[in-house]
Amino acid sequence: MKIQQAKGTRDVQAADKLLKNKIVNTFQEIFERYGFMPLETPILERMDTLSAKFAAGENSDALKEIFRLKDQGKRDLGLRFDLTVPLARYVAMNPTLKMPFKRYAVGRVFRDGPIKLGRYREFWQMDIDTVGTSSMLADAEIVAMTAAAFKALDLKVKIKINNRKVLNGILEQAGIKDKESAIIAIDKLDKIGKSGVSEELKERGYTIKQIEAVFSLISPKMTLAQLRKKLTTDIGKEGLQELTDVFSYLKSMDVSQVVFDVSLARGLAYYTGTVFEAYLENGPVLSSLAGGGRYDNMIGNYLGGGRVVPAMGISFGIEPTIDTLKALGKIDGTIKTKAFVIPINTVDESLKVVQDLRNEGIAADISLGKKGVSKNLQYANALSIPYSIIIGENELKKKKVLLRDMSSGTETLLSVKDVVKKLKSLKKTDG
C-alpha cells in the first residue's frame, strides 16, 4: 500500500494554517462589521441541487467536474463546487427570509478537474453576498467592505470596477450579436493583449470595422466621462448610470482606491451588472485577490416560477492572499509557541512554571520525554521556539530559571515573573 494523499489534495501544515486562520478571522470580523452574518451549508448536496444551476444555462463543463457519490439509500449526491449554489438552495428553502439577506460563507469546495500548478481538487472559498436588492448601495457596500478587509491585513489594493451592461451596450453599438462569447474574448485582454483579442473576434466572424468599434470604446484609459459622450445604446446608458451611482456612494464612504476599467469583463456568464476585482497596488500582479459582481438572474432561475431575486457578491481568494502576505513579508508564518521548558530532575516545579506562563496567555511547551538538555534544545530549535527555559535544582535553590535565547545562545538567570514580563513584551511585536 502506497501512503499518500488523494490526487489534487494537500495537507496544510502549522505555519500556513496559522496564517490562513489569521486571514479568515481578520476578514470575518470586517464582514460582520459590515452587517454580513455567517451561514454554514453542507459539503454534501443532492445532485438535483448542484445540477439545477446548469439547467439554468450555466457552463456545463463544470457539471462534469462534480465529484458524485451515493448514500446508503442510493440517493444521488455530489460535493459542492462553489458556495453560490448552496446559497440559492438555502434562499429557496427559506421563503420567509428577510430581504436583503446578507451572508458570508467560508469553506471547502471540490472540483474533479485537471490538475495544474496551484490548482487543487479540494480548495477553500470565501464568499460574501447580498441577496434581494437591486440597489447600487449593495454594490458599493461590498466594494467598500472589500477595501476594508484588505486594509485590515495591511494590504494596499486597487479595485477595478466595470458594469456588464456597459460592455453589452458597447457590443450592441458595434453590432456584435453573440455578446457572451465576445465578453469571454475581452476577458483575456490582460493576458493576450489587444491583438490577441482582435484575432479571436476575427475568428468568430466579426469585421475589422466592428472590432475597431469595440476597441474605440474598450481601452484601459477610457474614463467614465468620455464614455458617457460616446455610448448611446439604452443598455449602455443604464450601466453608466449604475456605475455613476456606485462611484458616488463609494465617495461618500470615503473609499478612494477604486478605478473604472471598461476592459474588466470577468469570465463567468452569470454576471448582469457591476463587476469588480481587487489587485495588489504597486505589487507583482500574480492574480486578483478578490472578485465579484452582480448576478440578478441566477437565484431566480434556480428558484423557478418567475421569481426575481437580484444579488451581488464577491469571492475572496484565500490562497492568493496568503501568497501575497508571504511575498511581502507582511506576516511571517512563525510558530506561536514562545518558550520551551526543560526540566532537569524538576518535573513538578517545571510543570508549575509552564502553567504560570500559559495562565498569563503565553504559548509555552514543556519537554514531554526523558531526553537530555541538548536533545531538548535541538527539539526547541527544530520547532522554531525562540526561548528555552532550563530549570535545574541549582536554579530552583535561587528561586530562578535559566532563560536561553535560542538564536543567540545567551542565557540569563531570571525570576519567573521577569520571564513572563519579557515574553509578554515579545508577544506585542510578534505576528
Next chain:
Amino acid sequence: MKIQQAKGTRDVQAADKLLKNKIVNTFQEIFERYGFMPLETPILERMDTLSAKFAAGENSDALKEIFRLKDQGKRDLGLRFDLTVPLARYVAMNPTLKMPFKRYAVGRVFRDGPIKLGRYREFWQMDIDTVGTSSMLADAEIVAMTAAAFKALDLKVKIKINNRKVLNGILEQAGIKDKESAIIAIDKLDKIGKSGVSEELKERGYTIKQIEAVFSLISPKMTLAQLRKKLTTDIGKEGLQELTDVFSYLKSMDVSQVVFDVSLARGLAYYTGTVFEAYLENGPVLSSLAGGGRYDNMIGNYLGGGRVVPAMGISFGIEPTIDTLKALGKIDGTIKTKAFVIPINTVDESLKVVQDLRNEGIAADISLGKKGVSKNLQYANALSIPYSIIIGENELKKKKVLLRDMSSGTETLLSVKDVVKKLKSLKKTDG
C-alpha cells in the same frame, strides 16, 4: 424538483454559526497556548488510507459507513470519517517529523450511518493529539488543556480519569478472557446500571463469582488507594502507576477538577492506557463534552513495519458544547450587528455615518432599499438589531442623528460621536 438538503445534513444559521466560531476560536487559542499547532488535512482521502485502520483491527462496521467515490482517473476515494486516520497518514508521510508531534485539527467528518436524533452524516470534530511519547506528562498536559479550554468558555467541568490497563488488570484478576467485549459492557454502566451490565456478562458466559469479582473492584466510589491494595495483576499495577503519575502531574499543574473513576471505560477498542471524559459539573449531564485517551498501537499498526508510535489524544464535541452554553444561557446567540442606519433622503450623509461606526469597530448596517421608515424598522427588528439610527434632513441641520432603542422605542437626538460612545459601551457587556 424538490429543493432540500442531502439527507443527514443541515444548514447552520447565523446565531449558531457565530456561537460555533466563538467556541472554536476560544478553544484554538488555548490549544496554541499549550503548544499544539494546527494541521489541516483534506476531506478526500484514498480508500487505501481509510480502510487501513480497519485492516489493523478496528471495528469494521465503520468501514461500511464510509462515503465512497471515484475521481476522473477512477481512483477509489472516500470522505474521511474521523481526524485520527488522516493524522496517522500524515505521520506516515512525514518520517522526519520532530517527536513529540503536537497538533490540533478542526473540521468536518462524514459517516453514511443511520440517522437518529442529533446524529448527522456530516458533522464537526475537533481533535488534539500528542504523537510520539509514552510519557504520562503528555496525558496530564492534555487533561490540563481540556480543563483550561472549558474554563475559557466559563464552563465548570469535572474530568473523570481511568486507565485501560487497570480495567484489563481487574478483568484478568476475575478470570475474564475476552476483555474487549467485557469493557464494552462495562462502558454502559452509566446507562443500564450494575444489574444490566451483570446480565450482559452472564449472557457472555461468565459465572456469578467472576461477575462479583469484577464489581468488587469496579464501583464508582472506589479510590485509587483502595484499588492499590486490592489489584494484584502486573498489568493492573502498571495502570495504577500511570494513573498515580498523571494525578501527581495534574496536582503540580494546579488542575483540581479531576476525579478517578474506575468505571469509566470508553467504547473505542483502540485505547491502551489513560482514558478520560469531561462532563459539566452540577449540570444536567446530556453527554460528555470531550473525551479521549491513549492509543499506543493504532498509528504503529497503520504504519506497519513494526514501528511503535505511542499517542495520546482528545476529541471535543462542538455541538454538545454549543447546546450546553445555550442551556446555561452563558452566551446568547445574538446577532452582532449593533445599529441599523435608516436614511430619509440623506443617503450620502448616512453612508458617512455607517462608515464612521464601522471604522470604530462597531458592526453596523444601512438600509439598502428605498423602503419607508416603518418597513426599515420592521427589518431591523426581524434581524434583532438593538438600535436604529434615523437620519433625516432635520437631524442633519442640527448635526445630529436620531438613535432609536428598538426594544423600548425610545428615541434620542445625539451627535454621531455620542452614538459611537454609547454603542461602544454596549459592546463591552455583550457576548
